Amino acid sequence: MIDSYSGASKKAGMPPGSLIHIGNVQEEDSRISVIDYGRDDLEEPVVETVEELLKFREKESITWVCLEGLKEVEIVELIGQYFDIHPLVLEDILNTHQRPKFEEYDDYLYIVLKGLSLKPDENSDHGGFSVIYEQISILVLEDFVFTFKEKKDELFLPLIQRIRTSNGRVRSMGPDYLAYAILDSIVDQNFVLLDSMDESIDAIEEELLTNPTADTLIGIQRLKRELIDVRRSVAPLRELLSSILRSDTKLIGEKTQIYFRDVYDHVLRITESTDSYRDMLASLLDIYVSSVSNKMNEIMKLLTVFASIFIPLSFIAGIYGMNFENMPELKWQWGYPAIWGVFIALPTVLLIYFKKKKWL
Amino acid sequence: MIDSYSGASKKAGMPPGSLIHIGNVQEEDSRISVIDYGRDDLEEPVVETVEELLKFREKESITWVCLEGLKEVEIVELIGQYFDIHPLVLEDILNTHQRPKFEEYDDYLYIVLKGLSLKPDENSDHGGFSVIYEQISILVLEDFVFTFKEKKDELFLPLIQRIRTSNGRVRSMGPDYLAYAILDSIVDQNFVLLDSMDESIDAIEEELLTNPTADTLIGIQRLKRELIDVRRSVAPLRELLSSILRSDTKLIGEKTQIYFRDVYDHVLRITESTDSYRDMLASLLDIYVSSVSNKMNEIMKLLTVFASIFIPLSFIAGIYGMNFENMPELKWQWGYPAIWGVFIALPTVLLIYFKKKKWL
Amino acid sequence: MIDSYSGASKKAGMPPGSLIHIGNVQEEDSRISVIDYGRDDLEEPVVETVEELLKFREKESITWVCLEGLKEVEIVELIGQYFDIHPLVLEDILNTHQRPKFEEYDDYLYIVLKGLSLKPDENSDHGGFSVIYEQISILVLEDFVFTFKEKKDELFLPLIQRIRTSNGRVRSMGPDYLAYAILDSIVDQNFVLLDSMDESIDAIEEELLTNPTADTLIGIQRLKRELIDVRRSVAPLRELLSSILRSDTKLIGEKTQIYFRDVYDHVLRITESTDSYRDMLASLLDIYVSSVSNKMNEIMKLLTVFASIFIPLSFIAGIYGMNFENMPELKWQWGYPAIWGVFIALPTVLLIYFKKKKWL
Amino acid sequence: MIDSYSGASKKAGMPPGSLIHIGNVQEEDSRISVIDYGRDDLEEPVVETVEELLKFREKESITWVCLEGLKEVEIVELIGQYFDIHPLVLEDILNTHQRPKFEEYDDYLYIVLKGLSLKPDENSDHGGFSVIYEQISILVLEDFVFTFKEKKDELFLPLIQRIRTSNGRVRSMGPDYLAYAILDSIVDQNFVLLDSMDESIDAIEEELLTNPTADTLIGIQRLKRELIDVRRSVAPLRELLSSILRSDTKLIGEKTQIYFRDVYDHVLRITESTDSYRDMLASLLDIYVSSVSNKMNEIMKLLTVFASIFIPLSFIAGIYGMNFENMPELKWQWGYPAIWGVFIALPTVLLIYFKKKKWL
Amino acid sequence: MIDSYSGASKKAGMPPGSLIHIGNVQEEDSRISVIDYGRDDLEEPVVETVEELLKFREKESITWVCLEGLKEVEIVELIGQYFDIHPLVLEDILNTHQRPKFEEYDDYLYIVLKGLSLKPDENSDHGGFSVIYEQISILVLEDFVFTFKEKKDELFLPLIQRIRTSNGRVRSMGPDYLAYAILDSIVDQNFVLLDSMDESIDAIEEELLTNPTADTLIGIQRLKRELIDVRRSVAPLRELLSSILRSDTKLIGEKTQIYFRDVYDHVLRITESTDSYRDMLASLLDIYVSSVSNKMNEIMKLLTVFASIFIPLSFIAGIYGMNFENMPELKWQWGYPAIWGVFIALPTVLLIYFKKKKWL
Numbered sequence A, B, C, D, E: 001m002i003d004s005y006s007g008a009s010k011k012a013g014m015p016p017g018s019l020i021h022i023g024n025v026q027e028e029d030s031r032i033s034v035i036d037y038g039r040d041d042l043e044e045p046v047v048e049t050v051e052e053l054l055k056f057r058e059k060e061s062i063t064w065v066c067l068e069g070l071k072e073v074e075i076v077e078l079i080g081q082y083f084d085i086h087p088l089v090l091e092d093i094l095n096t097h098q099r100p101k102f103e104e105y106d107d108y109l110y111i112v113l114k115g116l117s118l119k120p121d122e123n124s125d126h127g128g129f130s131v132i133y134e135q136i137s138i139l140v141l142e143d144f145v146f147t148f149k150e151k152k153d154e155l156f157l158p159l160i161q162r163i164r165t166s167n168g169r170v171r172s173m174g175p176d177y178l179a180y181a182i183l184d185s186i187v188d189q190n191f192v193l194l195d196s197m198d199e200s201i202d203a204i205e206e207e208l209l210t211n212p213t214a215d216t217l218i219g220i221q222r223l224k225r226e227l228i229d230v231r232r233s234v235a236p237l238r239e240l241l242s243s244i245l246r247s248d249t250k251l252i253g254e255k256t257q258i259y260f261r262d263v264y265d266h267v268l269r270i271t272e273s274t275d276s277y278r279d280m281l282a283s284l285l286d287i288y289v290s291s292v293s294n295k296m297n298e299i300m301k302l303l304t305v306f307a308s309i310f311i312p313l314s315f316i317a318g319i320y321g322m323n324f325e326n327m328p329e330l331k332w333q334w335g336y337p338a339i340w341g342v343f344i345a346l347p348t349v350l351l352i353y354f355k356k357k358k359w360l
Helices: A006-013 A050-057 A073-083 A087-094 A157-164 A175-210 A214-246 A254-319 A335-356 B006-013 B050-057 B073-083 B087-094 B157-164 B175-210 B214-246 B254-319 B335-356 C006-013 C050-057 C073-083 C087-094 C157-164 C175-210 C214-246 C254-319 C335-356 D006-013 D050-057 D073-083 D087-094 D157-164 D175-210 D214-246 D254-319 D335-356 E006-013 E050-057 E073-083 E087-094 E157-164 E175-210 E214-246 E254-319 E335-356
Strands: A031-037 A062-068 A101-104 A109-120 A129-140 A144-149 B031-037 B062-068 B101-104 B109-120 B129-140 B144-149 C031-037 C062-068 C101-104 C109-120 C129-140 C144-149 D031-037 D062-068 D101-104 D109-120 D129-140 D144-149 E031-037 E062-068 E101-104 E109-120 E129-140 E144-149
Touching (some): A031 A050, A073 A087, A087 A109, A087 B254, A101 A214, A109 A175, A129 A175, A129 A214, A214 B175, A214 B254, A254 B254, A254 E254, B050 B062, B050 B073, B062 B073, B073 B144, B101 B214, B129 B214, B175 B254, B214 C175, B254 B335, C062 C175, C087 C109, C087 C129, C109 C175, C129 C175, C157 C175, C175 C254, C214 D175, D062 D175, D087 D129, D101 D214, D109 D214, D129 D214, D175 D214, D214 E175, D214 E254, D254 D335, E031 E157, E050 E062, E062 E073, E073 E087, E087 E129, E109 E175, E129 E175, E144 E175, E175 E254
Parallel strands (some): B062 B144, C062 C144, E062 E144
Antiparallel strands (some): A129 A144, B101 B109, C109 C129, C129 C144, E031 E062, E129 E144
């Protein structure tokens, strides 16, 4: 589940703007990592306190501060103080039930969205998996980019590598391009998810058309719920990116706009894919229901064939099992063979009839 | 039910603008409570008559008047007279079947919406509950904020506490911020509801996949109706808040806009959640139907297996129960053991066949 | 049915603008009633011919002319001539298959919509009813308001009473307010309908969860069709009223705008209610289908329990009914008691099995 | 089927703008008919070649040229040359798979839409019918109106009659009014179709609630497909007419606009009707499925009642048909009557049980 | 499947703008073909390297460069360098998972969409087929048009023929018209697909109403998935073409706009067709489910008729097979004929009853 609200509701009675971390992800210690780079130089200082960041304000270079783990609220609070961030933004960073959105302030931009990672599900047959969501906030200032993540993971590693090796475009462009690159890393994770969805749907379809069981139904239901969650984290991205594109903030250069348009295209593709998965799952459920009906039909046909052949025969045998005194047939010499004739003829006729009705 | 219209239709033939209280909630006596505060001072006078409110008009401070219980129509009427409120607004305050909306007048703003509270449902198994709706009207004047509630409850208590303790932002800001804080309290109640929905849906899903009964069906249906009602009270909030954001009234300061945007985000999250609950419930019903079909299949399989094994056997036994005179098999020494051979062989063959068809 | 088009298609080959009355409602004689009022005086003259209306044109007062029954086409034609109404409007007044709409002309406004009244349905169990639709046209001129109704009824009586007793707001305001009051009367009739819908839906739901029958299905279907018709007459009202609100005609004063906004709110509420009724009915049908399946399951379980217990027993009895000569069991002293042991043990085992499967 | 595309795809590889007639309707010879009229005079010359039309260009009067049958491509080509029509328009006139649309050129307007006629379906029971579609193109020039039809029929006859008798409005107005009148004739044909739909739906509903058969299902399916086709030809009309209304071409006079608005209203009514028919059909199918389930329930109940009464009885009879030597009951004097007591008591008990379960 | 994303996700961790070919289509060698033409001359030079293209830059003529096969990434890279194409565009050309889109740059236009071809499916009965998708990119420069295709095929052959024979419009117009002609060729391929869909749907419907089998279900499901894919490649075309029409780039002349509008109309028709196919397939599945239920009903009726006739008869026979000593009926002379009377009368009565219930 992306959002159990168990946290959100706890806060219902609290004053707005109070800085408290609300989240589901198991708490980890916070870790600050900093990378400061210009076109020609790059520094990765070890930073323990927020104050140490202030010295990078004087430098012309771009400083990317990444905070992983939101338990230590005071770090976020201090960043808010030193860099003059609006209290509501700080609150949103800490409350991890945010809807993905883009907000434009005078001196900075605030982007919040869901990063996701896949965990294979061991209990499931058809390539099942579960998705873990993590809220990621991005603050873009004139020379700084802050990212706030709930968990420590390797999500940004490839991007950091690209910054380290000075070749990439990223070194020669501004913090807007860095923000783009970060956004791109997060959004592109969705393609991995889509791949898994794809495989799961194919596996289920295969199973459906060959041997549908009650487990197939559970599989469809699981995917459906997963998809509802995914859509909730993905759908607002479209609006988020089109706000960025429409925005006329001076913090995003004209040259970088085109890159955000590229992310926008990715988001459109992801949205359309989730839409078609939704259609496919709906269609799979329809097929499932039909398959079950079909199977029932088959069962009923067999029952009917058996019953309508043997019940009349039993009745006939029953007739000549009666103990009436004068039952002349019983004494006829050919009575017994004759009755065997009936026992053979009747089923034959019925079988031909069922054959003609295509029941066999 | 949020709206039985039993009241609304009673008024069908009446002149527009006639002040009559129309509502479902059991009537209670009206109670006026007043809190008057500035940055540094705070007063909570006991007020019995509307006239006593007039003296606060001279003061610079912000006066929040909260009327709980709408039975005494004349109170609302007097407030309307003294503060020059349009008769249609007074009518809307008293008729508790309003659609949530925001209206902008020259000298005041009118906001009406539904507050809700949860009452656990004792008869229900899966964490059932029922929602109680209450219409809350907010009038924002230059130095006054009026709230009109149908019932006496503790909804605003946390907010009042925050005003009393002078620390919060609320003391240092204007009536627009107070209006925001009130709106925020009401809207955030919805998260508690979403939590309960969430739990109920999870409980039902659990039940569905293990042991679906007719009660599960009733549970789904109850949640569905509840959700239809919730959506009706929540859906117009989106429009309400976007009208506030788009409005250029001077009664809402630029600094407060951002707070309303925050409530808007909450409303979006709530709306999206109800949408996904709707999807989930639809999907649960699908699963229910499929489960029932599945179960039927299982039952039919058992019946078919039993019937198709024993009906032919009975027939065979019936044959040798016939009383024909010349039935040579009856006199064969190995006739009886042979027939037992058939009695054992036939079911074995059929069982193998059903096994191969995966019916067993 | 709101619109059988049996009339509409008859006109297919006719020249546009030909004045012919087309309608379903059984024809009645036309009746003209006039009420002419100013702030201080009121007159209700008996009017027989259209010419008699002309003298009110000189007067400053507001004249409301209500024509009930559209059979006498020439009355409408004459009104058209004397008051210079566009032929297409006259045609629309007479052809009672119009879609609700608002049209703005230079010297007058034309509003057409459906009035409705309820007739309790005697054949139905669950508070059934049928809705009777009537087309009502409103022409708003500078000093005149015309209403054209298909039938004679008491719909406008409460409004007329309010005009007669000079207290109401209506006497002190212009023809635009009168138009509003008329519109309001017609729209508010819908709340009565919604009440009935509400009751019917509750009755059906009650029946569904206790004892669904084929009649319940017919009840749902009836309500569904009724709702489709209601939606067709209600849905365009939203657009109608928003056109009035957006219109900048000088025939509707600024002071009256707010009253139309009030009707607009009512229309929104009605539309949303019909939407949720639609959802509820869809959901009731789902429940119905599931209930029927559930019931079938119960039936099949019983059959299966009976069959799988007694069919094997019958077979065993059949075995010892065979007439083989050497069936040693038959001669054992304890054979018969032993077989009774089987007859008791087998069902016991099966019953325990079914109990464990929760079929009993 | 409105569009089998069998033609459309044939053209896939061809150069755009090549004039080839593509259509499904069986080919007929082309027929040109001309009517040339002014306020006071009217002429209906027999025209064999396109060149003969040129002389009407000098006259002030309005000339309506109607070409029926599109086989002779060169006629359209010549009209294109002489009256300077864009090749793509000519192509669209000849390719009868066009989507209804309105195009505005400097010197002329191009309207293309589907005319339809009904053919009663003899095989069908419930007032079945099939719809025949025909593409009609309208070119409106300054003094000319061209119509291109696929088939020869009487569609425009009533309109022509109105032109011939000089009374109608049509004679005193311009080519724009003629275009309106033509459009109106075509659109109003839809009401006839809606009438038939209405009757068919009513017939099917009647059948459904009394005696649903497999044919009812086929009837619903036929109507559904018909409706899908109708919607495809009707839905774009809305856009078509609103483009006409929004257009500021000088070829449509201000006075005629209001008439097009009238057609627009008709189109809205038609669209809404098809929408509600769609809803009704969906609902009929739901009812069908439920009815079938209901019927199955009834069948199963009967089977279960029979089986659960007689199977145990048979077993009891079977017991005393066994040939054990010491079965004391067989020799009791009251054994046989006693067993009859059981044979009567057991069914009675079961019948009371089933009665209580409301199965009988 | 149009998009398995197996490639897309591989790229998730890579720097944006890295030129790597990502695609599903089996790799083929690249082939460059060039056609250079003006109004009067035409040249089809054999080109091996990108550098050879540069000489055409000086010429006034239009040069169409078609690259088939995207394996040799360096060709695209070189074209990008020489003609100053943005790296993101090059990336999109090579990554064949693009969403159809139109992008406007200062000096060139970029169009990317899916071409499709049909491959008849040998395993399928009802005219089955599978669709092969191929990404086609179009770059429109001032004097150049580039097309990039994944595969070598004959798609553009008819267009090339039209260019070779100097008659067509294409020779006398600019690169914008060429771009239109290319787009038109690709879009019109869809009509072939629609034809096949049409046939498949008709075949399935035929089968459904005569003899639905489990294969029919698979057929419906296959078509549904195919349609989901088709819609994903077709739906964005609408937006693509309306962006082209709204664009005010100087690279598309006013005279050519009308041709793009024609393609837009085609796209609308295709979109509407896929929409109605979707409706039809949904409706076919409904019919299938109903048919299966109907068939089950028939089966159950037969079973019930057989069972309810013969089970009571067997019981009666069983009675007189009992071995009680004093069963007077057994010794009556007319006992046996009397019992035959019962054996004949009982079924007759039941058959009449079933006949009356319309079960036979």
